[in-house]
Amino acid sequence: MDFELQHTDTNSCARAGKITTDHGTIDTPIFMPVGTLGSVKAVHIHELKEDIKAQIILGNTYHLYLRPGLEILKQAGGLHKFNGWDRPILTDSGGFQVFSLSGIRKLKEEGVHFRSHIDGSKHLFTPENVVDTERIIGADIMMALDECTPGDADYSYAKKSLALTQRWLERGWKHYLETEGLYGYKQAYFPIVQGCVYPDLRIEAAKHVAALGADGNAIGGLAVGEPTEKMYEMIEIVNDILPKDKPRYLMGVGTPANILEGIERGVDMFDCVMPTRNGRNGMLFTSNGIMNMRNKKWADDFSPIDENGTSYVDKVYSKAYLRHxxxxxxxxxxxxxxxxxxxxxxxxxQEARRHILTGTFKSWKDEMLQRVTTRL
Structure with missing residues (x-):
């Protein structure tokens, strides 16, 4: 994987770049749709490509490991062949999902023991076998196994958690370097910066991660219960240390406002289930603000869903019809x-990217931030 830093904004840390993988290029900053089970919920691949214009999607290691399982994925030739997506794929390590199963998992030095949420069967994730699992899935970008510390964790717990994550990272990194992909293309491996909301822990973690010289780096453990201001503070601290010539991925964040603020602080890659999860419940994010489509006010509004929208659904369907x-x-x-x-x-x-390249990002971002946070 290669990364070209094309331009940095003169009034902020916002960056425009290009990631090149064996399955195609990615223009950053980029938002990556989440396809937990190899499927972005309710969306066909041709819509992802042609209408949404997605350049990369995510798969979830934990869920794919359980269903359809590694044997099926290996027989298929990896997730690209299995689901028909021929552009880049990123897989998380499954750590967040496992650690959210607090009642049915146990953390140990060797890894994390857990029970399947499907049938209660016992499993073990280690830094090494997670690399092997992501090799079988065939992601272009693989994530290291880590513990996602809760946003309200006390300092003592966060410090112990980070130490475990760092030991796991050393093992996972070694195993990654000693193994190769199964399907004839290269796979990158991103370490993850943890440390909760404690600046000294985040600094320690970022230095440890930066020293590895990986193809890219991720920031985890944010948007998990901590105040928003703390999240932005941690991003700034970490991005001061992470290499400028490698992409930076902020995991699981977030709202349109979070994305704009993250871009301003030097983040290149984002993912979140919010667009699809909130969308399925009637919340739409638009260029003019946030709409609850169940509200009575849209019942006789026959204007387009978003007159500035780039999707065909914005042009074909009205607010009144969608509410119906x-x-x-x-x-x-x-x-x-x-x-x-x-x-x-x-x-x-991608609009943020355009304004970074033309030198108008800061003024555009300030205006857009007001718009995307407005409740319509």
């Missing part, structure tokens, strides 16, 4: 909302 679908519990409502929200998130990141 939601009120009637029609499945099409969830599909339209998911397509719109994902297209908006991708557009927002």
């Amino acid at each position: 679908l939601f009120i009637s519990d029609e499945i099409l409502a969830m599909q339209i909302a998911s397509i719109h929200n994902l297209a908006f998130y991708v557009w927002l990141s």
Whole structure:
């Protein structure tokens, strides 16, 4: 994997770059739709490509490991062949999902023992076998196994957690260097900076990660219960240390406002389930603000969903029609909302990129921030 830093904004830390993988290029900053089980919920691949204009999607190691399972994925030739997506894929390590199963998992030095949420069967994730699992899935970008510390963790717990994450990282990194991909293309491996909301721990973690010289680096353990201001503070601290010539991935964040603030602080890659999850529940993110499509006010509004939208659903369907679908519990409502929200998130990141390249990012971002946080 290669990364070219093309331009840095003169009034902020916002960056425009290009990631090149064996499955294609990615223009940064970029938002990556989440395809937990190899499928972005309610969205076809041709819509992801042609309408949403997604350049990369995510898969979830924990869920894919359990279903369809590694044997099926290996027989298929990896996730690209299995789901038909021929552009880049990133997989998380499964750590966040495992650690959210607090009642049915145990952390140990060797790794994390857990029970499947599907049938209760016992499993073990180690730094090494997670690399092997991501090799079988065939992601272009693989994430290291870490512990995602809760945002309200006390200092003592966060320090112990970070130490374990760092020991796991050393093992995972070694195993990554000693192994190769299975399908004839290269796979990158991103370490993850943890440390909760404690500046000294984040600094220690960022220095440890930066020293490895990986193809890219991730920032984890944010948007997990800590105040928003703390999240932004941690991003700034970490990005002061992480290499400028490598992409930076902020994991699981977040709202359009979070993305704009993250870009301003030097983040290149984002993912979040919010566009699809909130969309399925009737919340639309638009260039003018946030809409609850179940509200009565949209019942006789026959204007486009988003007159500035880039998706075909914005042009074809009206607010009144989409509200009708939601009120009637029609499945099409969830599909339209998911397509719109994902297209908006991708557009927002690419519009930020355009303004970074033209030198107008800061003024555009300040104006856009007001718009995307407005409740319509």
